[in-house]
Amino acid sequence: MTDLTPLLPLAREIVERCSAANLLVATAESCTGGLVAGTLTEIAGSSAVVDR
Incomplete structure (x- = not known):
């Protein structure tokens, strides 16, 4: 499994x-x-922008 922690600040942005x-x-x-x-x-709230 990949550790996503370093990517989360960019994902949030x-x-x-x-x-x-x-x-x-x-x-x-x-x-x-x-x-x-x-x-x-x-x-949280990504479902508003992640289409597929």
Whole structure:
């Protein structure tokens, strides 16, 4: 399992900026896409900006 802790501050910033700009984030399924989506969904409120 990957330790997401170092990535959480950046994920929080992405979620906050996307929310403020009314943008959605979508990733393609892959190891990288899954890691990005998994990291973003660790942030409370991310469901408002993470589309898939």
